[in-house]
Amino acid sequence: MRRTLVFPFTAIVGQERAKLALILNAINPLIGGVLLRGDRGTGKSTMVRAFAQVLPEIEVVADCPFNCNPYNVNEMCDSCYERYMRGEKLPIEKRRMKVVELPLNATIDRVVGTLDIRRAIKEGIKALEPGILAEANRNILYIDEVNLLDDYIVDVLLDAAAFGWNIVEREGISVKHPSRFILVGSMNPEEGELRPQILDRFGLVVEVEAITDPDLRCEIVKRVEEFHCDPESFVKKYEHEEVRLRERIRRAREIVSKVAMEDELVKLVAKVCVELHVSTHRAEIITVKCAKALAAFDGRTRVELSDVKKALELVLPHRLKKSPFDESQEVRELLESLDIKFRKNQYRGQYEKFRVDRQSTSHHSQGRGEWSVSLGELLRQHHPVMVITTMPFYRDIPTPPQYHAPLDRIFKVRKDFDITSNIYPRIKQQRVGSRVGHRASRRSYIKKVGGKMGVYITYMVPKDVKKVDDIAVDATIRAAVLRMIGWKVKAPPIKVSDEDIRERVRRRPVSHLIILILDSSGSMAALRRIELAKGILWNLAKRAYIDKDYVSLIVFRRNHAKILVEPTRNYKRVMLELERVPTGGKTPLSHALLEAYRLIKREKIKNKDLQVSLIIVTDGKANVPLNPSGSIEEEIRRLGTAIRKLGVRSLIVDTRLPFEVNLALDYMNELVEALNARCVRVPVIGA
Secondary structure, eight states: OOOOOOOOGGGOOSOHHHHHHHHHHHHOGGGOOEEEEEOTTSSHHHHHHHHGGGSOEEEEETTOTTOOOTTOGGGOOHHHHHHHHTTOOOOEEEEEOOEEEOOTTOOHHHHHOEEOHHHHHHHOOOOEEOOHHHHTTTSEEEEETGGGSOHHHHHHHHHHHHHSEEEEEETTEEEEEEOOOEEEEEEOGGGOOOOHHHHHHSSEEEEEOOOOOHHHHHHHHHHHHHHHHOHHHHHHHTHHHHHHHHHHHHHHHHHGGGOBOOHHHHHHHHHHHHHTTOOOTHHHHHHHHHHHHHHHHTTOSBOOHHHHHHHHHHHSHHHHOSSTTSOOOOHHHHHHTEEEEEETTEEEEEEOOOOOOOOOOTTSOSSOOOOOOOHHHHHHHHSOSOOOOOOOOSOSOOOGGGOOOOTTEEOOOOTTOOOHHHHHHHHOOOOSSSEEEOTTOSSEEEEEESSSOSEEEEEEOOSOGGGOOSBOHHHHHHHHHHHHTTOOSOOOSOOOOGGGOOEEEEEEEOOEEEEEEEEOSGGGGGGGHHHHHHHHHHHHHHHHHHHTOEEEEEEEETTEEEEEEEEESOHHHHHHHHHHOEEOSOOOHHHHHHHHHHHHHHHHHHOTTOEEEEEEEEOOOOOOOSSTTSOHHHHHHHHHHHHHHTTOEEEEEEOOOGGGTTOTTOOHHHHHHHHTOEEEEOOOTTO
16 A cells, blocks of 8 residues: 655744754653644644654554553553563564544544443453554644644543553443653634643643745745655655654654753753743743753753753743733743853853833932843833723713714723623523533533533433434443343343433533624714723623633724624634724614624524623614614614524623713613613713
8 A cells, every 4th residue: 555645844844943842742752742823824734744754663562552662561551561471472563653633523432442342242341442542652642723622632631641641441441551642732823722721731832833934935835836746756855854853863762861951950940930930830840851852852961051941942931821811921032131150060040130221200219220120020021911001081071072082093992991790790691401510610511412522421211212323332231231131041242222222411511602792983982981892892801711702803883893803712812903993983783783693693503502692882872774764773673682582692881971871862772672681881980
């Protein structure tokens, strides 16, 4: 059979940090894997598949489904260990390492393994049917779009990656087998972020960005075209480089356990992590492993300062971010500020004194216009997370003629104005029904029968056996055994009839979509109410990040409404769009309701179990009908009723001033009634 040709790893243009991160994990898989973050089409998947071609061959036990190491008893399954201890000679063969891909729709049975139903029925014994974790042992486990994978499965994968073992205790089976693999994940932040707890479990995280150099982009096109036209010649062209890199990795794997690192360098790593307020000890542990792998890759048995700095650049970035709303901190720039002084055999890390020019103030006017700051203070000064504005609001209310600001003015976001605690509980009340949840979880779940998505939690007797597509194997076999106990004639080990069939009941997370609708018309510029409105939605998006909800943003102004952000978990994008939204023009409220209705219908078709909440921040002064000759009131009632019938929970944030209630063009009451919405008034601050 002809081998499928893969684009050579050494032919990939650029992305040096990503390639180095993969190589370091190949040298020492205990680094914990690598997560490649980047937009679509930046070569993440190509890089991972090509990487397998430069890895050395490994020796495995030929007849073992777990690819056990024949020379290390600590990396053997129970069966191989027993054979080894009996003095049996284990059959050995060499195999190329391969990429084992985990599909997004993989069930927990497929991942960890399950009961081998064929052997159970034919032989009447309990045996394990190996899963993906068995196949991935001593190979590469690749998860594309890892941020879309069920959290429960991600936790299982990361536990196996951290401990090197897969323990299967399910359906009456108790088996343990080695599962040491190079974990590689890729994700597009546009599709949503990973939980911080999961992100921290990845040893290294690299941002894979599109190359901006035109010459390099041209070179990428040329190489891809050359590969597609004549793949055999192209692969042969880079064969020498591939072999050289493969040999270099092989040598590094042999000596990495012998690499030494002086205590003072370890202390330096710990000191940097403390100064940068890194909250996990995993950072220091992985940095040390990474630095040793770097030294081994260079053929050295002693770690140098340059290895530590490179390792910190790969290990720290994702551990400095607290949420997608925090501004990223460039680790390389921070490390360059370190002034490491060597004294004999001792390293004393001292931070460079930054001279900061500052105008004299009442408390800094004693002849000192500059001073030294620590690295932690440098972060706070040069990498602010957010700026809080505290200017008084609604004071000295101007007369009505002064209300309207110029068209297309961009107002800031009042991030300090947070009434989320008053709003969020009202939209997150769960419906009574088949939904279940955990006190320790922020997510809601639903019990489903049929289909193979979700975690198997129990079973039931099906109403129609012919329609069952998700058999509960353990319960079915138990039912068959119980029925056969009274048989007096000789029978097969297990004979399953229709009456024994049991169907699985699975727990599946319920997605929640929050549609934020912002009124950015000219009337919202009065008294800068738009700043409060943006601040409310900004904080709602921040809270949605905590609960892993999907968020969409619709803005209406002038003569139309527009979906600025389609449903996403990329909360940073929502924040950026809020900051860029201009204010001015008319108030096409009906258009916004129509866009919301279309969006909800579309998303409900994709996921019928989707929960949708609608939050509208407006003053209700609609003045643009859908039909030039139509009635705005009738449009609002009709569209609001249609949205309500889709099972949407709605909440309206009323930004009207007290004296604006029930004025002309005020459709707030009609909007609340049609949507059956709850209404929250914006408090008047400083009045």
